Amino acid sequence: xxxxxxxxxxxVDNGSKIVLLLMDGLGGVPLEPGGLTELEAARTxxxxxxxxxxxxxxxxxxxxxxxxxxxxxxxxxFGYEPLQYTIGRGVLEALGIGFNLQPQDLAxxxxxxxxxxxxxxxxxxxxxxxxxxxxxxVEILRTIEIPGVEIFVEPVKEYRFALILRAEGLxxxxxxxxxxxxxxxxxxxxxxxxxxxxxxxxxxxxxxEANRLLAGHPPANxxxxxxxxxxxxxxxxxxxxxxxxxxxxxxPMYKGVSRLVGMDVIQHDAETPAQEFxxxxxxxxxxxxxxxxxKKTDSYGEDGNFDAKVGVIEEVDQALPGLLELxxxxxxxxxxxxxxxxxxxxSWHRVPVLIWAEWARYGKSMxxxxxxxxxxxxxLIRHVDIMPLALAHAKRLGKFGA
Amino acid sequence: xxxxxxxxxxxVDNGSKIVLLLMDGLGGVPLEPGGLTELEAARTxxxxxxxxxxxxxxxxxxxxxxxxxxxxxxxxxFGYEPLQYTIGRGVLEALGIGFNLQPQDLAxxxxxxxxxxxxxxxxxxxxxxxxxxxxxxVEILRTIEIPGVEIFVEPVKEYRFALILRAEGLxxxxxxxxxxxxxxxxxxxxxxxxxxxxxxxxxxxxxxEANRLLAGHPPANxxxxxxxxxxxxxxxxxxxxxxxxxxxxxxPMYKGVSRLVGMDVIQHDAETPAQEFxxxxxxxxxxxxxxxxxKKTDSYGEDGNFDAKVGVIEEVDQALPGLLELxxxxxxxxxxxxxxxxxxxxSWHRVPVLIWAEWARYGKSMxxxxxxxxxxxxxLIRHVDIMPLALAHAKRLGKFGA
Numbered sequence: 001x002x003x004x005x006x007x008x009x010x011x012v013d014n015g016s017k018i019v020l021l022l023m024d025g026l027g028g029v030p031l032e033p034g035g036l037t038e039l040e041a042a043r044t045x046x047x048x049x050x051x052x053x054x055x056x057x058x059x060x061x062x063x064x065x066x067x068x069x070x071x072x073x074x075x076x077x078f079g080y081e082p083l084q085y086t087i088g089r090g091v092l093e094a095l096g097i098g099f100n101l102q103p104q105d106l107a108x109x110x111x112x113x114x115x116x117x118x119x120x121x122x123x124x125x126x127x128x129x130x131x132x133x134x135x136x137x138v139e140i141l142r143t144i145e146i147p148g149v150e151i152f153v154e155p156v157k158e159y160r161f162a163l164i165l166r167a168e169g170l171x172x173x174x175x176x177x178x179x180x181x182x183x184x185x186x187x188x189x190x191x192x193x194x195x196x197x198x199x200x201x202x203x204x205x206x207x208x209e210a211n212r213l214l215a216g217h218p219p220a221n222x223x224x225x226x227x228x229x230x231x232x233x234x235x236x237x238x239x240x241x242x243x244x245x246x247x248x249x250x251x252p253m254y255k256g257v258s259r260l261v262g263m264d265v266i267q268h269d270a271e272t273p274a275q276e277f278x279x280x281x282x283x284x285x286x287x288x289x290x291x292x293x294x295k296k297t298d299s300y301g302e303d304g305n306f307d308a309k310v311g312v313i314e315e316v317d318q319a320l321p322g323l324l325e326l327x328x329x330x331x332x333x334x335x336x337x338x339x340x341x342x343x344x345x346x347s348w349h350r351v352p353v354l355i356w357a358e359w360a361r362y363g364k365s366m367x368x369x370x371x372x373x374x375x376x377x378x379x380l381i382r383h384v385d386i387m388p389l390a391l392a393h394a395k396r397l398g399k400f401g402a
Numbered sequence: 403x404x405x406x407x408x409x410x411x412x413x414v415d416n417g418s419k420i421v422l423l424l425m426d427g428l429g430g431v432p433l434e435p436g437g438l439t440e441l442e443a444a445r446t447x448x449x450x451x452x453x454x455x456x457x458x459x460x461x462x463x464x465x466x467x468x469x470x471x472x473x474x475x476x477x478x479x480f481g482y483e484p485l486q487y488t489i490g491r492g493v494l495e496a497l498g499i500g501f502n503l504q505p506q507d508l509a510x511x512x513x514x515x516x517x518x519x520x521x522x523x524x525x526x527x528x529x530x531x532x533x534x535x536x537x538x539x540v541e542i543l544r545t546i547e548i549p550g551v552e553i554f555v556e557p558v559k560e561y562r563f564a565l566i567l568r569a570e571g572l573x574x575x576x577x578x579x580x581x582x583x584x585x586x587x588x589x590x591x592x593x594x595x596x597x598x599x600x601x602x603x604x605x606x607x608x609x610x611e612a613n614r615l616l617a618g619h620p621p622a623n624x625x626x627x628x629x630x631x632x633x634x635x636x637x638x639x640x641x642x643x644x645x646x647x648x649x650x651x652x653x654p655m656y657k658g659v660s661r662l663v664g665m666d667v668i669q670h671d672a673e674t675p676a677q678e679f680x681x682x683x684x685x686x687x688x689x690x691x692x693x694x695x696x697k698k699t700d701s702y703g704e705d706g707n708f709d710a711k712v713g714v715i716e717e718v719d720q721a722l723p724g725l726l727e728l729x730x731x732x733x734x735x736x737x738x739x740x741x742x743x744x745x746x747x748x749s750w751h752r753v754p755v756l757i758w759a760e761w762a763r764y765g766k767s768m769x770x771x772x773x774x775x776x777x778x779x780x781x782l783i784r785h786v787d788i789m790p791l792a793l794a795h796a797k798r799l800g801k802f803g804a
Binding site for chain 2: 003006007010052053359360361362363364365375376377379380381382385387388389390391392397398399400401402
């Protein structure tokens with residue numbers, strides 16, 4: 001039996017409330033031997049008080065050595081086995097720009113590129129044109145019309161844009177057109193499966209017209225298409241776990257992933273963690289599960305700014321009493337992957353997890369941090385275990401077998 | 403290759419002896435932050451002496467967040483993957499009352515219920531009649547005869563009883579008749595698979611007759627049927643592990659599960675742990691593997707009686723020298739799940755494990771308890787790993803591959 005099915009059969013809606021607080025890229029590494037990670041260096045009296053009455057552990061997001069992207073990181077966090085469930089790149093691109101994707105939509109990542117006089121690609125990224133140049137060309141491309149198909153063209157950043165086709169029966173099994181080298185022409189748009197012939201024909205029409213319109217606009221006088229994807233139709237989070245669920249996030253990507261698994265995404269103007277917690281408070285009576293996403297831990301990690309990442313963690317900690325006064329039954333605090341400032345990128349290092357609940361097995365009294373998590377009473381877990389554990393700690397999972 | 407097959411190929415019968423000592427529901431949680439679990443609070447000088455020369459670890463019985471029932475807990479303990487192997491509820495009910503189930507038997511959990519004048523269920527549990535009322539009605543139902551089928555009706559407790567049919571070709575794929583609500587009639591007895599038509603017809607005859615006989619005996623004037631199950635035909639423990647195996651248990655359920663996997667179940671009058679160890683002593687020369695089941699740790703945990711659970715653990719410890727003087731090669735001590743007194747129920751918390759053997763890798767010298775187990779030299783394991791580890795520590799598993 002599928003694990004979701006087992007959990008669904010055990011799940012009971014007892015009205016208890018869970019907050020899953022995610023600091024993106026939370027995990028870190030010390031800058032030198034004997035040093036502290038960002039989380040360990042941060043002054044976090046509120047989280048440390050929770051850890052006295054909670055369980056700590058280290059979590060593997062996907063598998064040892066795997067540095068997760070945002071898609072797998074969040075799927076795992078929500079309990080979807082990231083080696084089994086995937087979100088296609090076109091869909092992630094669309095979610096990242098806040099596009100409201102429909103189930104029938106085909107989403108495609110596109111790059112502007114430069115073609116020389118012979119029709120060969122001379123620059124795969126069109127000289128990395130600035131975003132405002134991207135926007136201008138996107139407006140040109142928006143004039144393309146194909147009967148029976150609704151077409152959306154959306155700028156992303158610099159030479160990148162997204163193309164979304166809306167029609168019944170679109171099929172993502174189309175070959176990528178970027179040859180991954182210069183001096184050759186873009187590859188033709190071809191179906192990789194006979195069922196995708198109609199989609200290939202629509203895309204072919206669009207691309208011919210796009211080339212005609214872009215011809216006079218070097219260096220971005222053509223484009224390549226890849227990452228064709230549709231909504232993967234994931235099991236719906238609120239139904240699997242039998243819990244009324246809402247997401248509070250600032251960035252479009254995380255709102256999009258939450259919507260994709262079926263959570264309600266709360267509209268708000270919050271920017272800081274304290275403001276996000278205020279949004280939770282305003283909606284407290286309407287939901288039993290809140291996913292709260294804090295982005296800037298990851299952003300500063302990517303920048304290599306150790307102190308600023310520490311600062312965001314401290315900001316979250318200072319705002320935490322606003323959450324605690326709501327008296328949730330379970331608070332789980334973790335990241336979707338590690339982003340050590342030292343590395344300026346997502347990494348494979350295990351992620352610290354803290355689960356606070358009345359029914360937690362306390363370990364030794366220790367502040368929340370990677371080193372203490374390694375010997376915590378929660379042990380070594382995987383990210384897909386976090387939701388079942390959070391539900392169990394909220395007494396929302398019945399017995400397995402008699 | 404199936405894991406049992408691999409273990410079977412590596413297994414050697416070298417005559418060494420293993421005792422698997424199970425304290426039901428052993429794992430616990432502290433009553434307050436900084437406090438101790440039941441096992442940690444108990445004075446256990448003998449187990450602590452074993453832990454000096456043994457390996458400790460924490461074990462996941464099924465999966466994180468899963469609170470195991472007795473069936474999955476024991477299957478996992480015996481090395482049967484509990485997500486793959488299951489024991490049906492009817493079979494567990496029959497084992498729990500000590501019924502000697504045969505391979506062809508179909509076992510069914512039944513509830514007495516109350517039907518109103520219109521034939522609708524007005525009470526799904528027949529007013530929770532006392533057990534002696536249950537026994538009276540079971541005696542009435544025992545008069546039902548169906549040609550070609552041997553029928554057993556056994557009281558369980560209050561409104562619950564078990565029905566076991568014995569005949570060739572019985573099929574458990576029958577729909578449950580309890581509608582899970584009142585104000586509607588019981589659901590009809592129907593085959594869920596064409597192969598079960600004959601079985602459905604037999605059960606239909608039995609139920610019609612049962613209703614006729616019970617009509618004059620409200621509030622238990624009818625009954626519902628569910629949990630249809632047969633012996634799952636599990637791989638046989640003594641053959642898989644190549645070890646002559648016996649079970650010493652006081653309660654019928656654990657004798658039943660042991661018999662189901664093919665162990666010899668020793669008949670005895672023991673009640674206390676010391677008496678159970680005496681039974682092991684009396685049978686020491688006849689077997690190489692002894693499963694010893696101590697029930698009351700779980701019972702007191704379910705009662706929420708922290709001190710009494712501590713008392714049972716201390717009682718086991720005091721009796722332990724009686725086991726040690728037999729000089730087993732390996733002693734493994736664990737539980738089948740946690741039953742924290744604080745929660746008064748089976749829980750998902752990992753279970754402490756201690757394996758003592760000449761060949762154990764000692765960790766730091768620490769008393770046996772959950773917190774120490776979290777950093778023990780055995781690490782974090784799963785319950786299905788306990789048997790392979792016990793066999794390995796008894797030098798009963800050869801090399802895997804050349």
